[in-house]
Amino acid sequence: MQMSLTISSSSLVIDNLCDQAEGKDVAVVGVYCDFLAQEEQSTTNMLGAILKQLATRGGISDYIREAFQKAKKEFGGRGLLLPDIVDMLKKEITSLPRGYICFDALDESPPKHRQQLLEAVQEIVRVSPNTRVFLTGRPHIYDEIVRYFSKAVRIPVCPTQADIKSYLEKRLSDDTDPNAMDKKLRADIMRIIPEKISEM
């Protein structure tokens, strides 16, 4: 599909979790890893983005403000280091009854970043067992995940026949040249493409 089903699933899960969280003291945070943004998506920036989402949601804690003011004085503004971010994240997340952290397309992050991310997430879950982690990626990433979470649950994401039909119907209805379509062609598309895909 033009949009990968796993990324679509991530956004679906995030929306579902946000709906469930409505009115409760539950945080839903996450990052979409992107191969094309590897440079910008350092581990520090990605975990920092999680922290930023928590701070946007619940307010900036005093110790974060203090750390910022202190950093501002050093060398005209020192950036955060990974251990600082992980410590702050641990503090923030333990103050919540429930937090969901999502990372989409882990395989689009370089191996070193993935390792650091998983290490940090492991640390966070250890201090805050109420944290749930949602990950997506290509199957081979599972081998890396189980190094940190030996019992991680897996769900394969493949389009169902119904998914393919919904998708085709949407694409056909979005067609900018409807005159090129007739009943028979439409029926053929709706029959043949799902068949071919399920054979893959």
Next chain:
Amino acid sequence: MSSWHQQIIGNTNSFNLSSIVNFISEGDAEGHKILQWLSPLEPQKRHQGVRAGRVDGVGNWLLETREFRKWRGEEDGCVEPVLFCYGNPGVGKTHVR
């Protein structure tokens, strides 16, 4: 942050786009600098783009799976905290253009 700066209306999860108001008020210039200092990334923008391209109903079955429901569930501790949804480039992740 002074408490009069804070306004809490509805769901304040940053991913949830229905939440326009968050804890950091417009006037809190330092607050915005701090957020930027924490990270320049803005995953909620990517989220908006992705959800806009989503086709209604596609993939909804995932939310109904036992594994997902159990993972999302309210009970603490006993549940494995990590859920991994995987797709192959040859199957779910590639293109039916």
